[in-house]
Amino acid sequence: MNLMANILLNVLIAFLVGSILFGLQRKIMARIQMRPGPPIIQHLLHTFKFYIKESSFPQTAAMPFYVAIASTLCAIWVTAVIVGPVTGGSILLIFGIYAMHKIVEHNAGSSSGSPYGKLSCVRAVFSAAAEVPLFAVLVIIYLQTGTMMISDIINYQAVNGALIFTIPLAALMFFVLILSKAPYSPFAITKGKDIISGYETEHFGVLRGYLMISESIAWYMLLWVFLTVFIGPLSLLGYLVGMVIITAIVAFINAVTPILNPNHSVMVQVTFAFIGIAGSILLLIAF
Numbered sequence: 127m128n129l130m131a132n133i134l135l136n137v138l139i140a141f142l143v144g145s146i147l148f149g150l151q152r153k154i155m156a157r158i159q160m161r162p163g164p165p166i167i168q169h170l171l172h173t174f175k176f177y178i179k180e181s182s183f184p185q186t187a188a189m190p191f192y193v194a195i196a197s198t199l200c201a202i203w204v205t206a207v208i209v210g211p212v213t214g215g216s217i218l219l220i221f222g223i224y225a226m227h228k229i230v231e232h233n234a235g236s237s238s239g240s241p242y243g244k245l246s247c248v249r250a251v252f253s254a255a256a257e258v259p260l261f262a263v264l265v266i267i268y269l270q271t272g273t274m275m276i277s278d279i280i281n282y283q284a285v286n287g288a289l290i291f292t293i294p295l296a297a298l299m300f301f302v303l304i305l306s307k308a309p310y311s312p313f314a315i316t317k318g319k320d321i322i323s324g325y326e327t328e329h330f331g332v333l334r335g336y337l338m339i340s341e342s343i344a345w346y347m348l349l350w351v352f353l354t355v356f357i358g359p360l361s362l363l364g365y366l367v368g369m370v371i372i373t374a375i376v377a378f379i380n381a382v383t384p385i386l387n388p389n390h391s392v393m394v395q396v397t398f399a400f401i402g403i404a405g406s407i408l409l410l411i412a413f
Contacts, residue, residue, distance in 0.1 A: 129212075136211045137204055137343070140350075143366070144342030145170040147349070147373045148309065154377035155310065173338040181331025196333040199230045203343040210350060214277035220351055221261055227344065262399065263303075266296040266406045267355065276354060283358030290356040293409065297356045299402035301372075302395060304348045308376045312383040313391045349373070 149166035156163025165171075183192065206223045209215040268274055270293050271282045283289060290297045306313035346369070353360060353368045360368065386394065 133204075133208055133212055136207050140203075140207050140211075140343045140346040141339055142170070142342075143369065144344070144346035145173060147345060147369055148342060150370065151308065151373050151377040151380070154374055155381040158378060158381035169338070169342065173335055173342070176331055176335035176338065179331045181333060193333065195230055196336045199227065200336045200340040200343075202226050202230060203340045203347060206347045207343060210276060210347060210354075214275070214280070216274050217267065217276055217279065217351070217355060218264060218274045220276075220347070221264060262403045263296045263299045266293055266403070266410070269410055270296075276351075279355055280359050288357045293356075293406050295402040295405040295409070297352070299399060300352055300356070302398045304352060304372070305376055305379060306395065307344065307348060308380060310380045310385070311376070312380070312386045313395060314385055 148169040349369045
């Protein structure tokens, strides 16, 4: 298979699997809350629906930046697929892409001119203050394996066992990062119900479709990185089972917890980061 075909196949898989997992998450949450919930393919249907709806642009939008930023968000996560599943590149690049996502998330809110979008972009900066310390997981992984190349990390685990058992607190830090990006998460302050849909509030039609595609691919990639980096070489079935399990755990947490206010959200995430960093360093020294 040539490179372009490999990229297109992996992007399609990421989009479809990510969309279905989002639908599964909503279904599990609904069942826990004693509701029937939407069908599992609902997120996928919504994504396609926006491509046949009329696109509209608010008069307050900063054109053409308003249009470009939504497309950029989708392109960022397509790049993550290329760096990860396609080429097995550096995990440092994956986290660099995540950092770019936070910047674009901020600009998507500010470019619309909506007060909800502006408040969301402020919260995006605020939430980054909590998520950045979680990036220390990179250092912990490097100290344990001596590399940041995904392919080398996989080979390390094939010989020495899964990292989730040797640096479990680092895995916990990454899980908290995943949880923070899940819809209806207790840390989902950028799209809280008090600000409608946050930075997505004023995006309609094709632009909302771009945003929904990027969300699906982003969810798939975060789960893929977690399973690859902390559990090691897996078959396609292993990845699917692992993604379903993590999605189910996240759905349970989201179903039984309220969305925290911004201050509490940052405090809780920073606390997890401090425990993870300090505990991981102690474990590395002890063993």
